[in-house]
Amino acid sequence: MDSFATKVRTFDAFPKVDSQHSVRSQRGGFSTLMTIFAGLLIVWIEIGGFLGGYVDRQFIVDDEIRSDLSINVDMLIAMPCEFLHTNVRDLTKDRYLAGETLNFEGMNFFIPENFNVNNVNDAHDTPDLEEVMRESMRAEFRLEGARVNEGRPACHVFGSIPVNHVKGEFHITAKGVGYSDRSHVPIEALNFTHLIQEFSYGEFYPFINNPLDATGKVTEENLQAYRYHTKVVPTVYQKLGLVIDTNQYSLTESHHVYPYDQQKKPMGIPGIFFRYDFEPIKLTISEKRIPFVQFVAKLGTILGGLLILAGYLYRLYDKLLSILYGKKYVEKNTEKKTGGLLDKKDENLL
Known part of the structure; x- marks a missing residue:
């Protein structure tokens, strides 16, 4: 039973990049905040539209x-x-x-x-x-x-x-x-x-x-x-x-x-x-008013599209900075001090 609970806690349907292979930056943090803000705004608008309904005209x-x-x-x-x-x-x-x-x-x-x-x-x-x-x-x-x-x-x-x-x-x-x-x-x-x-x-x-x-x-x-x-x-x-x-x-x-x-x-x-x-x-x-299941599916589709769009825009922004100011400017202040493969090797030696 304990092994099953452990497997459930560690199960991830959407695998993420290991933290030791990711690099934090101010641009990435700002992009994440803007994406979260846009997502919350869309959720607020869609919920208001769902509760308020829509006017249907038919001949x-x-x-x-x-x-x-x-x-x-x-x-x-x-x-x-x-x-x-x-x-x-x-x-x-x-x-x-x-x-x-x-x-x-x-x-x-x-x-x-x-x-x-x-x-x-x-x-x-x-x-x-x-x-x-x-x-x-x-x-x-x-x-x-x-x-x-x-x-x-x-x-x-x-x-x-x-x-x-x-x-x-x-x-x-x-x-x-x-x-x-x-x-x-x-x-x-x-x-x-x-x-x-x-x-x-x-x-x-x-x-x-x-x-x-x-x-x-x-x-x-x-x-x-x-x-x-x-x-x-x-x-x-x-x-x-x-x-x-x-x-x-x-x-x-x-x-x-x-x-x-x-x-x-x-x-x-x-x-x-x-x-x-x-x-x-x-x-x-x-x-x-649209059915609730249809509303949830619509909201999930919009938020998924927002995440994909945010990723493309972030990469496009990095590409433009690389073209205008060079690759060194883009990678400035993004070096990871600890957590790399060499750090692990040093820890094993100790």
Whole structure:
């Protein structure tokens, strides 16, 4: 039993150079310290990365069948509410009077300081996972179909519109302009200057940023038409068992001022038009962590590579010093005073 324990203590899977054949130097000690420091730094970074996980983004085919969803709207239009006509029509030729669920509140028109007005909305980024988790507070509009102070100069339009899950368009126009209506708004009274506080699809998360949020357009033309073309992508955020199923969209926009024809009638329909289409894919953004065995193997591979690299760099450094200053400079202060073969021979003689 004692012999077995002795063999185990003396067993070395990685044989080292005998101390009597090794020479210590200041350069070697400094190289060892730098290698140990780099190794500890790598271990610290890798452990932090393992504990923190990583964000995985995957596009997959959207195999979920959805029959409907909601369009969430919160905007201010520089016309009285009694002038506005809201409608939804889609690919199935289905029409829905959005005014039945939207709320119309008359008020004065104003432009907040933080709004992006009359600029192209071309900076679209997918919200980060941490940002969405912080802002994922679901809400609903408490009112539906309310109409207050409709004669005021501007109209605050807000609410959720249920629509079919097919290509369609939600538009805001003036009564009697382009559509038959009992009332008719004079051309000179048209003004489709607008500010968009919220425009999103699906469940209403008021604090998640969307491309059209806090944007607006100001015009002095009566026959101005604004068109927003959106491509909607279902997006699922997952972290620590919490799942947020929402939608994001890409945006292209155009605007046009219609001229008059020979009968002094508009050659188009002015208004604000939101066209939407749905992509057949789904984006999944989730936080994942590599398996522990894989983490250990990765860490061992990196540290092994670091040791090999340190050895090559040390030899390269010695080679450069030998070329620049000569071999004697490199070997200076590295002679071993004791422990050589001659010392052992002298000890045997004594």
